[in-house]
Amino acid sequence: MDTRPIGVFDSGMGGLTAVRQMIRLLPGEDIVYFGDTGRVPYGGRSAETIVRYARQDVAFLQSFDLKAIVIACGTVSTTAMDVLKRENAIPILGVVQPAANAAVKRTKTGKIGVIGTKATIRSGAYESAILALLPAAKLTTKACPLLVPLVEDGRVRRGDPVTERVVEEYLAPVKAQGVDTLVLGCTHYPLLRDVISDYMGSAVSLVDTGEEAARASAALLAEQGGLNDPARAGERRYYASDSAEDFAATASLYLGSDISNRVERVAIETY
């Protein structure tokens, strides 16, 4: 048994979709979450800047005594994972491998779509991971730069004409390829699940990267005997680089529960 908390971070709020799944799957675990809301979004920035920010995010989390770190961010997982693993001894999990495993397990036709931020698609990380498992896979990828701004603006509901138009535009070429599985390669995207699913049709399986990362961290901890007592009530602490009040106010949209009074601001540029 390992009673230390798990660290989780994201460029902003999106990683909370992974935390929500971790709370469900690992109710006894303590979680320390950092959201870089003062510098979100990462997905349009250069690889160099993403790596610099990710290093600071990890350095902040390392100020706690953690048993593992989950990168609950598609952009960081695809762009900075290797550097972070090389520079840190603590086990680090990203969203890419768990999502690739799930996609390969679910596809019947081998036709798999991947959507993500510009940096994520530029990295080619999801493709490499999927092709390593299923060399015959036929992949279609699409960068979707406006989806994070739409989610951050709370425009996630069915019937929002702008969101539906943007989703249709990005997904039309993916749908045209006849994929049977679509990797939502950014942890913001599960909030758009309804709109995406309506457009792609119910026959297309959507891979929620946050959910798969949560499942993979549960499996890893179980395997290493690193779980906490599942009967206890895990504690969660949240840190953000912009206003704690703003973070708390929006977090319920992602988490499905209220976290007022449990958020603190952190000066991430000092790490």
Added chain:
Amino acid sequence: MDTRPIGVFDSGMGGLTAVRQMIRLLPGEDIVYFGDTGRVPYGGRSAETIVRYARQDVAFLQSFDLKAIVIACGTVSTTAMDVLKRENAIPILGVVQPAANAAVKRTKTGKIGVIGTKATIRSGAYESAILALLPAAKLTTKACPLLVPLVEDGRVRRGDPVTERVVEEYLAPVKAQGVDTLVLGCTHYPLLRDVISDYMGSAVSLVDTGEEAARASAALLAEQGGLNDPARAGERRYYASDSAEDFAATASLYLGSDISNRVERVAIETY
């Protein structure tokens, strides 16, 4: 005559619309531009974070021997201007007062619209400045959080169905009030001039905040005898907090000219 450069900054690329006008109006002036592309956009962040970032932006510019600083950013001008003026002895110009002057001069009916980022509209700064000049003005304001992401994604052209739909949604209530003048309260928005003008109709006068700030700085320098020799060719240097290559690649969209080899990266968080 004052041969020192003028400093200009923005959260990202938008301020280049002001630089473009400054080059036209003040061809002999040297300009040092800083775009905080590593932390753009500012408009959705808390006032506290905007002030913190703006202080660093000014501190970086103050590392040069400048004769004036132009805040070519609606969000900073509306949210941090007072703090920056209080803390710095150098003359600092924002976009609010010049835009308010222009709007009041142009309106015939007194019905004026103001659009900007969330932080800009929340601040109420344009309204205060306009009402101080024209207490009978009837103002309609509207926060347009998706316009900066659309411009940063290069989706500025007529016929872009998403951009046209978003502009229509934001401007419908402004148009319904029958405004005859619309303040484009963010220096990114002049790139959307065609789409905005098509929707509002040619009878509505659009106030370009970057252009007005450029005009105001020309007037201020002339008044103080602070102009450089207008016959010389001014030099411009550009700094960005994300990749210099990415900045140079996009800058021509805003500036109308190529600036490769004249951009350097700066570690803004160290200021």
